[in-house]
Amino acid sequence: MVNQAESILKSSALSVTSSRKKIIDIFLSASTALAHQDIEKLADQYDRVTIYRTLQTFLERGIIHTIPTTDNTIKYALCSDDCISSGHHHDNHVHFLCDQCGRTLCLDDVMIPVITLPKGYSMKAINMVVNGICKLCRA
Amino acid sequence: MVNQAESILKSSALSVTSSRKKIIDIFLSASTALAHQDIEKLADQYDRVTIYRTLQTFLERGIIHTIPTTDNTIKYALCSDDCISSGHHHDNHVHFLCDQCGRTLCLDDVMIPVITLPKGYSMKAINMVVNGICKLCRA
DNA sequence: TGTAGAATGCAACTTTGTTGCAAAATACTT
């Protein structure tokens, strides 16, 4: 287990390939969530199809999670440790989209509050996304 | 002001055209939020491009709002009266996506709870989307 | 009724996402 990327792959029982390592490394060094296109540019030695399939695999294994946005682009981010380890996935933090710099951030410390649904509805997952101006743009 | 669609268009200072009326009628008679593709099918006498441009216009005027989803498809729904009337847009209800029937619903009665962002972040809009099984599918 | 300006349809195009299959790489056995 020389590096973190390999360790993540092995603990998800995935074979270690250079494209998978590269994509995990990209997430590890990114401070924000990434769109498919971002990853495509940062990993341009690999085929577009490979990136689609890799992200799909990572989603299924709970290595990454998606963040819905209002502009029709899904963003992806690494799951935090406890998010991965604890049986099934629960990604219960708020996400922030900066309207100025366009960055998407996991606000890991801001929990999604509990809400009560009308009778008859059952909840399986919940997403909370805030748009606004981020810390860096404001400063 | 013969009908509701015309009345909505006029109060948004938009010229009344048959495609715009048709699209508003589709929203008025829909019980759920609609994807671009849904509207395309229900208004197939009009060009795809017209539908793109019309939805864009309606968004800008606050006639409709978008609902982000995790499957990379934006859904659109009519804004409620107070959402439209009160100066700038505030769409503060929770949305529900049924994993079984695929429908997207505005839960107009479920308000988005207030959250506190970390220092430095300012909020302009907020979205809360719940995935699960809807009332009708559960019954 | 005539006209300026706005909206639409069409064509051409770009971008995004999907699928099948052969070649290459990985993990595992001996």
Place this chain on the structure above:
DNA sequence: AAGTATTTTGCAACAAAGTTGCATTCTACA
């Protein structure tokens, strides 16, 4: 360490989604 079953990748071809420019048509208003 070499051989092999299995998985992953790249490529090609395709389908779907979204964009743009421009000529034509429609709408609002004088």
